[in-house]
Amino acid sequence: MTIIYSAQWTVPLSSPPFTDGGIAVSDDRIVGVGTRQILAQQFPQAEVRNFGPAAIIPGLVNSHSHLELTAMRGFLENEESDFFAWLKKLTIARLERMTADDLNVSAQWGACEAARAGVTCVADASDTAFESMNALRAVGLRGIVFQESFGPDPRLAQENFAKLQTKISRLRELETALVKCGVSPHAPYTVCGPQLEMIAQFAIVEELPLTMHAAETSMEVSLLSEGSGAFADGLRSRSIDWQPPSLSPIQYLKQHGILETKPLLAHCIHVDAADIETLGETGSKIAHCPKSNAKLGHGVAPLTRFLEQGMTTGLGSDSVASNNVCDLLEEARYALLLARSDVTETNLAAGLSAADVLQLATRGGARALGRSEQLGALQAGMQADFAIVSLDGAQQIPVYDPVSALIFSSSARDVVLTVVAGREVYRDGRVTTVDESRLRARMKEIGEKLKA
Ligand SMILES: [Zn+2]
The missing domain is CATH 3.20.20.140 (Metal-dependent hydrolases)
Known part of the structure; x- marks a missing residue:
């Protein structure tokens, strides 16, 4: 199955940022990078997940x-x-x-x-x-x-x-x-x-x-x-x-x-x-x-x-x-x-x-880490490791340049999606792979023990 992740900005880093597009992902790989129109033509069967006023960046x-x-x-x-x-x-x-x-x-x-x-x-x-x-x-x-x-x-x-x-x-x-x-x-x-x-x-x-x-x-x-x-x-x-x-x-x-x-x-x-x-x-x-x-x-x-x-x-x-x-x-x-x-x-x-x-x-x-051929940029053929960062917060608007907004106005709290090898590990405010409430309770317990 191919999924198109789109957003207002895409920041591939191996090429200049562009607007109104995204990346296409199949299994663990990026298979396409481009505007919404181009991706729709290339992958007409793909499911589209649009994140609106946000930037897609390499993981x-x-x-x-x-x-x-x-x-x-x-x-x-x-x-x-x-x-x-x-x-x-x-x-x-x-x-x-x-x-x-x-x-x-x-x-x-x-x-x-x-x-x-x-x-x-x-x-x-x-x-x-x-x-x-x-x-x-x-x-x-x-x-x-x-x-x-x-x-x-x-x-x-x-x-x-x-x-x-x-x-x-x-x-x-x-x-x-x-x-x-x-x-x-x-x-x-x-x-x-x-x-x-x-x-x-x-x-x-x-x-x-x-x-x-x-x-x-x-x-x-x-x-x-x-x-x-x-x-x-x-x-x-x-x-x-x-x-x-x-x-x-x-x-x-x-x-x-x-x-x-x-x-x-x-x-x-x-x-x-x-x-x-x-x-x-x-x-x-x-x-x-x-x-x-x-x-x-x-x-x-x-x-x-x-x-x-x-x-x-x-x-x-x-x-x-x-x-x-x-x-x-x-x-x-x-x-x-x-x-x-x-x-x-x-x-x-x-x-x-x-x-x-x-x-x-x-x-x-x-x-x-010796992995630059597979990681670190949004490019067809590379591993689908990426993050989507919302650029719609009070601290970010208006956005003239997405890279400047990412570095000077954004933090971890603005991240809305994290994908590793095509798998969504963080979305909708929660880590999808483990029981965070159990871990949170255990962390508090460990903290109490260390404090004692
Ligand atoms: Zn150290």
Whole structure:
């Protein structure tokens, strides 16, 4: 069966926006893009679903999330000025106070929030990837779930790596056409050099995508450059021998083979010109997380420099513990306003447009996940991953340009339909695939437990 989705505006991104048309979808694919008249001629038997004053856009791609942490939205506000304490409270809550079912519910609720926000695909880093993959499958989102690996102590590197291998073989069995697994050594300060090397080799041999946090904080920089600061003190207190390599985080990751995997690196705030060149040369990709970076006071990543270098860049919400929402339209708006308000970057950023950041939130993310041939644009032959955003609200009228209205006046709350591989996962105000009222009640329960 072919369905024509039409609206006042269509924003394919691989071609200019147009009015009074839409897309034709058959099974999991887009089979036509054009005006209402052209689509009616091409697909005379198709059912037409018209959304009126709204924009059809490619599905948003969240290139860095932690859906399992959705229950920690607003849980860590008092620790925000101390990232070490923030990580510690989060880790204890996740490992000691949340059951496997709590983490599954938390990830499902995060996936529902994403579906409601027009997000069709996520790059999700997860300690309990088994639960997160199941959550994506239940809600019907597309994504890669990256199994996290931790281990700052070189004496335990082999053992920790073996645990990761075991988990991956189990996760492989959960893979579907939509949901895949990958690996994620958590960060340079939580995974020792030998373990980074083993994981990088494993990713290459097994053809697993790799993501990790990189160059996120000044504490990470001082640990690697001088062996000082809270992360260094933390290692010492656990009797872990640490000799600082006197390298920047990016050069350190290069030294330990991570950049050979063409990784997707989240944050990349503390990078200099040489680091950016290295990232470009190695084909590394960036998950730009401007709101999380700002909320935790970690700094501003040089987005315009990344783009100037032609680097593959997507947008990430990071976990809602540090955001506090998964709203890629808001993330795109914030990325643009932040780049424009940085006076040292003004000349460069002056050229950054609403269309550019919408590209980051869709095609950039698709490219960062290695899926740009199937995702990120409305084009015949591509996967039918798209969202429809109402542009009829008080905050949006009048609309002179749909892209400008999407970026500067719209948010997740304006999304009216989300479709993944031709399946409507969110419509008429509800996620169609799971029981949201059960999940809502369970989320409140988990919140009460964490608060106690
Ligand atoms: Zn993260």
